Amino acid sequence: VTVLPTDYIIQIFYTQCKRPVYKKHQGVYNGECPVCKEGASSGKKRRLFYFPQEHYLYCFNCSRSWSEINWIKEVTNKSFTEILKETTSYSTNSNPSILDILESTEVISTEIKTYDTLPENSIDITDSQQLQYFYSTTNNKSSIDKCIEYCEQRKLLAAINRPKAFYFSSDDRIHKNRLVIPFYSENNTIESYQTRALLPDQYPKYLTKYGEKNLFGENTIDSTIPYIFIFEGPIDAMFVRNGVAMGGTSLTSKQQTFLNKCLGYEIIYVLDNDKNNKETDKIKNRLMKQNKRIFIWPKEFNKYKDINEVCCQLNMTEFPYKYIVNNSFLGIEAIAKGCLHKN
Ligand SMILES: [Zn+2]
Secondary structure (H helix, E strand, O other), X not given: OOOXXXXXXXXXXXXXXXXXXXXXXXXXXXXXXXXXXXXXXXXXXXXXXXXXXXXXXXXXXXXXXXXXXXXXXXXXXXXXXXXXXHHHOOOOOOOOOHHHHHHHOOHHHOHHHHOOOOOOOOEEOOOHHHHHHHHHHOOOHHHHHHHHHXXXXXXXXXXXXXXXXXXXXXXXXXXXXXXXXXXXXXXXXXXXXXXXXXXXXXXXXXXXXOOOOOOEXXXXXXXXXXXXXXXXXXXXXXXXXXXXXXXXXXXXXHHHHHHHHOOOOEEEEEOOOOOOOHHHHHHHHHHHHOOOEEEOOOHHHOOOOOHHHHHHHOOOOOOOHHHHHHOEEEHHHHHHOOHHHOO
């Protein structure tokens, strides 16, 4: 039996399950089951339990049980080897584990904390006064410098569809020392966010706020453009007009509800151009079968892995949306053209 690092499993639990909580007295984790989605009681009950001592998960709704590894395989669609590879980047030294953090604090397990707008003591790095204040009071200059440097390298501050603000927190227990990308709702309020690691030893690369995500970019949809472009991540969506991002590989029901209201727009999916990414292939296959319209990367772009890389290398602040429109196909057309198999 392979024993995976507990804090790795908890991290997956917190990113895959809606409304996760830690029940301190029982020492168990509890959330909505991402496998059965809890049916009619979705949003009301949490019936998936993770028992870390027993290395076992059980859902009282679908009555299924899993070993840790089988559950992670099922909810992430990753292979055993991929999972093991991820856990090796997991620090096992003296850094406090997420488990320790969760145990040492009660706030994290309450829903009030969960629904905070932004990570604790976030500052807007696009606001020079906040930056100045931060610099004059912190002993954590190098982390925020990394954050600003990252934004510059990725050209985020110049991107055509960037959010109004980017944030940084050096205090948040989970999201500290990461770039915070806000997900505004159509009313211009921050409803969710995703944070990105800035150092190679930070795990995971992307981490989303607990609770159900809305789409990144809901507030910047321009009604004169009859398309909405759906990306996996916000950093790519920032470079395309009417780009929105799931912050993951599938739509949450809140995101789907928003799209259902967007009448008169054609939806086009733009996935990464990552040839060696099985995860992307799986999403692409799923979308093709559902006959969704998908951007097919022309072979001139073979050397680029995503829209952000194209824009950084070609020094563009916008990837023209018409180019995406002209190179996108419905699932059946794409299959007929053999686009699916060209890698
Ligand atoms: Zn279930």
